[in-house]
């Protein structure tokens with residue numbers, strides 16, 4: 001009772017990375033609360049799924065294994081999740097901010113009147129005192145996310161309704177095995193109790209999956225170019241440096257808006273969130289909407305003509321110089337070494 005639920009999303013027969021990231025965070029929250037971490041997997045052919053989930057800290061793995069859950073359909077998923085939450089009463093329920101999570105988590109929260117904070121970038125446990133009533137609350141879920149166009153980082157709490165629900169953006173949290181695998185005890189969801197015939201009225205006749213051509217999320221090294229690259233032609237320097245380093249190419253929104261590169265490469269609040277080992281920011285000023293998507297990188301190098309550009313505040317190494325001079329020197333150096 002009152003454990004932490006993590007919804008496990010299946011992507012082409014495998015567990016989505018965001019679910020493992022959430023499970024890692026879920027077990028940290030559960031440990032802080034002194035409760036258990038429970039994974040909820042709805043899909044088809046899920047035999048053995050508990051082994052992987054236990055490595056990430058799932059004490060319990062709730063499973064509904066049937067063809068009606070594959071591919072994802074909103075209504076049966078919502079019905080089962082609502083039914084299970086009402087039955088088990090977790091205090092926290094977490095979902096990936098993926099197209100699937102964004103579709104069905106709000107329906108679950110609406111049906112349960114619980115509220116939902118979308119697109120969180122951090123989750124913590126903390127106490128809260130209501131300024132109006134003076135009432136004190138212990139061990140609430142701090143749901144942290146950028147707000148007002150990224151100008152503030154808001155901490156949202158939900159003192160009165162359960163579960164406390166949040167969706168979390170992909171790639172924001174670390175996925176890490178637990179030091180000791182958890183029990184991963186399988187419990188079958190009696191889903192037939194929750195799903196009505198009308199939940200199955202919508203049938204999927206055909207699905208066309210567009211391959212993601214560019215996916216920079218998991219890249220260990222990213223060379224990113226900004227508006228300071230000057231032009232689309234000049235942006236090829238970013239690609240050249242990326243090639244010699246075996247890196248992916250990222251970009252700021254200003255570079256994307258100027259047509260220097262594709263939107264799929266945009267890093268930041270309205271792009272992807274990345275956490276590479278090395279992030280080289282070339283001609284990027286470092287506005288919060290950009291840094292929100294890359295400030296968790298292990299090492300950041302910036303190249304900028306302006307020594308006071310905000311990116312210098314988070315960079316481990318800030319090179320003051322013109323990208324047209326610095327990048328060719330780096331390419332030459334790395335080609336030789």
Ligand code: FAD
Pocket residue numbers: 149150225226227228229251252253254255266267268269270271272282283284285286287288289290293303304305306309321322323324
């Ligand atoms: P600029 O701010 O124009 O900076 C260019 C930098 O290049 C400057 O620091 C300049 O000193 C330097 N420079 C110029 N010439 C050279 C040279 N020859 N050599 C070296 N350095 C040089 N932005 C994102 O990136 N990602 C997002 O997801 C995102 N989402 C947003 C969402 C909202 C709601 C809003 C309002 C904005 C968002 N933005 C986002 C935009 C963001 O606020 C900035 O406008 C954008 O990040 C700026 O990009 P930039 O640093 O490339 O350009």
